[in-house]
Each structure stands twice: as C-alpha cells, then as structure tokens.
Amino acid sequence: MSTDTISYSDTNYFSSLITDYLAQKSTLKPFYSRFPEIGNFGQQLEEKKEFFNKNGKRETLVAVLKEQYEKVPASEATLKNIELLGKDNTFTVTTGHQLNLFTGPLYFLYKIVTTINLAQELKEKYPDHDFVPVYWMATEDHDFEEINFFNVHGKKFQWNLPAVEERGGAVGELPTAGLEDVFKLFSAEIGDTANARQLKEWFKKAYLEHDDLAAATRYLANELFGKYGLVILDGHNRKLKKQFVPHMQQELLEKSSCKASVSSAEALEKKGYSVQVNPREINLFYLEKGLRERIIEKDGNYFVHDQDITWSRQEILELLEREPKKFSPNVLMRPLYQEVVLPNLCYIGGGGELAYWFELKEYFEQQKVPFPILLLRNSVLIQTEKQDQKRRKLNISIPELFLKNHELINRKVRQISNIDIDLSPQKEHLVNQFQGLYEVAEKTDKSFLGAVKAQEVKQLKGLENLEKRLLKAQKKKLEDEVSRIAALQNELFPNKGLQERHQNFSEFYLEYGENLIPLLLKNLKPLELKFDILSL
Template sequence: MKTINKIAFSEIGSIPKLVKDFLNHDIQGFEAQTFSLENFAQQIHLKQNSFIVEKREILSETIKSQLSDFKLSSKQTENLENLKHKNTFTITTGHQLNLFSGPVFFVYKILQTIKTCTYLQQNFPDFNFIPVYWMASEDHDFAEINHFKTENNYYEINEKSGSAVGRIQINDTFFISEFEKEFKDSIFGTELILMLKEAYKNGNTLTKAIQTLVNRLFSDFGLLILDGDSKALKDQIKDVFKDELENFSLHKNSKDKVEFLTDKYGKVQVNPREINLFYLSETRDRIDFDGENYIVVDKNIQFTKEEILNELENYPEKFSPNALMRPVYQETVLPNLAYIGGNAEIMYWLELKDYFTQLNLPFPILIPRNSMLFLKEKTIGKIEKLNLKLDDFFQNFTKITNDKILDNNEILHLLNQKENLLAKQFSELKNAAENTDQSFGNLVKAEETRQMKSFGRMKKRLLRAEKIKQNELLERLENLFLDVHPSKTWQERIYNFSVFFADFGYSWIEFCMEEMVVEDSKLIIVAI
C-alpha cells in the first residue's frame, strides 16, 4: 500500500459548496467552529466551565455498564477513569448500526477521531482527549442498515423492524454462511469470518453486535462506545425535551439559520419539525401536537400536556431525539470538543448554532471527515496510459470523457476555426449595422444567433459520431470510471471494510490511521 495523492476537498467538484465555504471560513458566524489549535483552546475553556463533575460520573458509569460484557483494553479502562476528571474531553463521531459496519467510511470516521485525540494530546499535554463512537441505536429505519456490499456480493439480514434498531434481536444468520463462502480462502478471511460470527450470534441485539465488532477492531486505541438509548443519560436532557414539547424551541431557534442557509445554498440538509422527538414503544413514532393534545403519529396513543410531561419525567427513556435533536443530546451528556462527520452531517449541524446559543450549550468544532480510495496498481496504470490524472475522476467526468474522445480531432479544429471566423464576421456586420435603422441590426443579431447555434448542433453530432467510431475508447473510459466509482459513487460509500481487511488484515487499519489527515479534510488515494 502506498499513498499516491491527497486531494483537498476544495479541489473536488462534487463536495457541496456549503462544506467548502465552511472549511474556507466563508460562512459568517462559524469561524470558531473550524479546525485550529486556537479554536480548540477556546473550546476546552468553554466546555470545562459548563460541564459539571456529576455528569462525568454518570457518563463514565454508563459506558462502563454498557461495555460490562466485553474485555476492555488497558487504554479503555484508563479512559473510563479519566472521564471523571475535569481536564478530560471527548472527540466524537457517530453512525448507524449498519450490518457488519456497512460502508467502509465507518472505519475512516473512527480512525480520524482516534488520531485527532492523539494530535490534541501532543498539543495540549495538560489535558486528556478520549475518542468516542456514538451509536445511533434509536434509529428506526431498518432498511437503511440491514445490508452491506463487497466487490462480489450483497449481504442482507431480515428481522422484524419498526422500533429502535439497536433493540432488534438477531435470528437470521444465513448471510454469515454466504459471507464465509466468499472469504474463506482470503489471507485474513478466517479473522473476518470469526468477527462476523462473534458479533452476529443468534440472540444478540444489533447494539450488541456493533459493540462487539467495534470493540474488537478499536479497543487497543482506547475508543469508548456509547449507546444513547439510556435512562441515566436521558435524565440529563429532560428539561430540553420538556421545553421542546411545550415551546417547539428547536424549530423556533433554528429558523433564522435555516432561512440563511436555504437562501445561500438552495436548501438545508434536514428541515426541523415543530417537535423533534419520537416516542419509543414497540415501535418508534413521531410526536406531533394538534393544538390541544400530543399525538403519537401512526399509533393509537395521545397525551394531554400534563400527561406527556409526567411521562417524560417518569420515563425519559421513552423519548427519542430525531436527527436534529440528537446533536443537542450528545453535547449535553458528553464533555465534547469536536464532532467528526460526513458532509451531510456537518450540513445539518450548522442549522443548530442559534439553538445551542439559546440553550447556553457550547457548540462544538465541526470536522468534515477524510475520505479514502484504494485503487489497484493495474487500474492506476490504465489511467496513466490514457494521459488522465486521478483528479479527473472527481471532476465533471462527462466533460473529461468528451474532451478525450475529441482530443486532436481535425473536424472539431476546423469547426472551431469556422465558428471563430463567423463570429468575427458578425461582429463587423453588427458594427456596420449601427449606421442604419435598428430593425436591420436586430435582423443581424437574430441571424448570428441562428448560425452560431448550428455550430453547437454540429459539435454535438460530431461528438455522437466519434463516440460510435471510438466505442472501444469510450468503453475503457466508462470501465475506468466504475473502477474508481463502483455503482457510480464514491468507493467508500459502497464497499465494506472486509474488501480491504481480507488482503491486509490489521495492517490495513494501521496504514489508514497513519495516512489519515487530522488538520484538513482530504481525499486520500492509495495504490494497492
């Protein structure tokens, strides 16, 4: 494995403009939320003054209890103890409980979180920094998480769903035998198969499965795994949930930021609802207010104001934050300095800045996670043979393909010559037309538009003809694009980590950690 390029997000066409502007400090009011040692020093001060010792005790004991079935590394045990001290802070990432971790970027997020802690420890030696993986165990969209893909297969688990996915018990293990067929002859296939069997045993919940897998992969790095589906933690956010039920505060206090981001970027990632909470029973359902009572949508359950506030007071674990309320919950129960997430996550976090201010809750530093791409040497050789750059595959590749098909084309050269000549002739005619009635000048302009359009049509027809003539080249370009972008999207969003672990084992994880960039957001391209 060898890193051959690191491309800044600012140079990649498909990265959302909002994320680029955020990284470039071009969104007013968010300068203090970008990555810098100065901002981290300020964040340490803010969080140290706002996060009480009692919360630290509850957090440490909650994580310890949740991980009680696992053998913890000495680093994890040390981190659990350090959490109780006021000079200790967390760096957090979060993700759904995808089957066998889902797309490989799950691993990249966690590794960047771990490496960021190491970087901060070096720069702020008087403090402790602990990496935390926040499990999105309360999500209810099982179809989003019940599968993963390798280069050759699609694996899926079928279980009864509807409630918090972390509570689902595993009964369907057919996918394990199919996975075993694919990887039994791989260098590290046996290790992968054991991981899968250990995590997805009959009777394990999906929460237990992901805890098992993540702990096996990252325990030696000191990573702590936190499940937000916890009464002890939700006790700490009851006042926020109560305010949300009574006053629709998130919706009201994010309105200005949502309008600002919508005006500037066309839309926001997630639109706030009036009430940004779900109710957990045997299913997870949205809470709505009809002007008089609180309704649990799609259920025959309703509460008066007094009843729902009593329910919250006595059973806070039955109330579940949605995607926008979850960051508030997370920052309430953690001594957190920064959140590392994908572009979509960063985009919806930005909507919440004013709401955090209203709650007097420090808004964290936001770090768009690194991306990684692993390409075979053979693929890289083919790209170089066509005189293309790896960067080209992250720009407008349709234009790159068209330019390659028409490269040094004599007919196109002739068309461009004649088009330029015609433009020059019409320029002279338009100048001369100023000496007569305006109606003649209008005729000249209309005729120019008509004739110039014909050159555009001829170029399109030429491209179509050359694509037919150079079908082999076109096919090679399209296949190369799919080698870089399987299923026409970024590799990290398609393949499971097993694709790479099968050949390289834990050395692949160590390599990813080594190459991960902490101070900037980049696409890291690796030859294998």
C-alpha cells in the same frame, strides 16, 4: 504506496455549503462557533470544562460506560480512556453513525479513523489534557431500510427481518434473527483466504452470537478499533437521559428547538444554501418496544402520532421524570443531547451531518450549551498500485478522475486524437465575422438585426454539430482507449458515485487484511481538510 490530495470543491461531490465552510467564507460564520484549526481547541476545552465539570456528569458517564462494557472484551487502551473520562482535564472528540449491517459504506471506517487521529493530534498540542475518541451508536434510529444491507463486489447483501412489525422501533433493539442467510451468501462470495476467514469470524461472532443489533455493532466496532482506545457509547440509557430531562421538558412545553432552528434554516436559505432538516414543532419521539413515533401537542394535550396514546400536560411531564428512556431525541435534538452528556470538543461527520448542525447554533446558545467545533470527516479514494499504473499510463490526472464519465472521455479523446476536433477557433472566427454584419445592419436597417442573430445561431449550431460528429467518430476510432478509461473510472467510482459511499470495507480487507486500518490511521490527516487518494 503513494498519497495524493485534492480539494473538496474540485471533486464536485460536495455541496456549496460544505465547500464554503472549508473556505471559511464569511457568510457561514454566524452558523458555527470555532473553525477546526488546532489552535482553536484551547478555547473550546476551557469553555467545555466550565460547562461540564459539575453536577456529577463525569461520574455518571463513567458508570454508564462501565455498565455497557461489562460483556465486551475491551482493550487496555479503551478501559484506560473510560477511567480518564472521570478526570476534569479529559475531553472527547465524537463521531456518530447508524447501525449499518457490517458497518455499511466504507466511510464508517473513515469517520472513526478521523476521530482517533484527531484525539492523538490534540494530545500532542495540549499534553496537559487527555482526549478520548468516541463512537456514538445511533441505536434509537428506526429507518431499517437505510441500514439493512451492504455491498461487496457489486452485489447487495440484504437482511430481511422475519418479524416485519419489529421495524418500527429503535433499530438497536432489533433481534439479529435472519442474518444466518446473509452470512452464508457473504461467506460464499468472499472465498476462503486468511483475510476472508477473519471477515467471516467477525460477522459470525457479531451477528450470530449477539441477540440484538446494538450489541452486534458494538462488538464489531470494538474488534476493529478497540486497540486504538475507541470508546463506544449507546445514548439509549436511563441515567444519561435523566441529565437531559430539563431540555426535553422545555421542548415539550415551549417547542424550543423548532423556534431556534427555523430561524437558522431560513437564514441559510436566504444565503442560497439548501436546508438539510426541517424541524417539527416537537422534536422528540415516544419510544418503546417496536415503536418510535413522534410526539404531537394540541390544545395542551399530547399524542403519539398514529397511536392511541395520549397524555395531559401534567401526565407527560410526570412520565418524562419517571421514565426518561421512553423519550427519544430526533435528528435535531440528538446533537444537544450528545453535548450535554459528553465532555465533547468536536463533532466529526459527513457533509450531510454538518449541514444540519449548522441549523443548531442558535438553539445551543438558547440552551446555554457550548457548541462544538465541527469537522468534516476524512474522505478517501483507495486505488490499488495496478489501478494507479493504469491511470498514469492513460495520462489521467487525479483531478480528471473526478470528472463525469462523458466529460473525462471527451477530454481524453481530444488530447490523444491525431486530428484537431476542437472547433473553438472556428467558432471565434465566426462570431467575429458576424460582429461586422451586426454593425452593417445597425447602420442600414435595424430590423435586419434579428435575421443576423438567427443566422449566427444557426451557423454556430452547425459547427457544434460537426464537432460532436467528429468527436463521436474519434471515439469509435479510439474505442480501445475509451473503453479502458471508462473501465478504470467505473472501478474507482461504482455506480458513478464516490467509492466510500457504496463499497463495504470487507472488499479492501480482503486485499490488505490487518494492514488496512493502520494504513488509514497513518495517512489520514483530520485537520488537513483535503480529499485523500491512497494508492495501496
């Protein structure tokens, strides 16, 4: 196997917000605390230690995890990590993800591999402390259409719930009914090799032998990563939310997250960045079976959007104290909740996730909660040895692979053509000739300047059209090479996008089996901050 890297900016798939962050541009420094460099974690853990090691938070966390793992065949490494979380010198690095069917896009693996590898790197740097990789299951999300499918071999395998009315609540509570049909179609697609049988076994045990989506996802993630000590946490828990009550109370009474994040969002926009999330006045949902809807305040009374549920101020505060599990932080409050209940040093996410974290530093400061280090998860393009050989034979460099399809083909046709179809010298010569005409017009009659300009534009346009026709003719002449270039890029960039955002891990498990995850763990370097190309 071989490995290559490319800068995130050179891929052209990441926003200026993310590439500027990785370049540590000064414009973004007000929006984060510490950059993800190994030496910065020492200060981070001291700050987190002072905040977290009090009020029985560790004891509560360990007790909750033990409850959640009662019916899970946890590995020795995971059980050890749960026990370690009870000690004052143990910290977490955390990633979060939706409960996508059968993990959803491939980058689910990359998130967790990044988290596991970073925990190991931190242990090497700070041997007197322990570091636990955590996967925070987004069990309270309610966007069913975002998670109910996965793609294999260009085919979409979609889960259709029998009970449509159940879709409005937390997805973690969704019953796994209806997944037998998905299992049959998926099984028929992948065949009957040893690797295919392992995939079928995971799917069957996860989704056909567990009652709800949260339990199914926990089982699958544990099967894939439990041996590496991954700890899986479901934040939809009364004991954990009890610790978050003061912050939720302040949100209800003062709309604190909105006020802080709006100013940060406006500051980001002034610097030319797009805002990922626009805050609501109250960033809490009301949650019960089949229902997760936002809470609205008007004239001192509280309502559930589109529901006949209302409270006075006193009533909602009493409900919050009595049943905190009925209150669900949205995308802007969930980061704070996570950092309140975990001894966390670093959050690992994709570009879209980090974008909304940048809106939150001021909010964290107001709430007196340490803001974590933000790390962009590893991104990977996997190519087979055969695909890599094709790439080399076609003389396509790694950066060229990431060009838009027409840009790549045009560039390669120009390179391999036996005639020169780049008319740039002729265009330059024409521009120089017209410069002399401008001088003549300036000295004689300035009214001719417009006519000269029009003629220049016309003739340059003519050369451009001629160049396009020559290029088109050469593409036809070199049709075989063009088709092979296009075919290779389409294989590596399905739907003209990044492989990791479209394909499911099962496609690669069919090829590499039990070696897949160890190969990723061996080759991905969390703090290198480069896009990886792996030829396996």
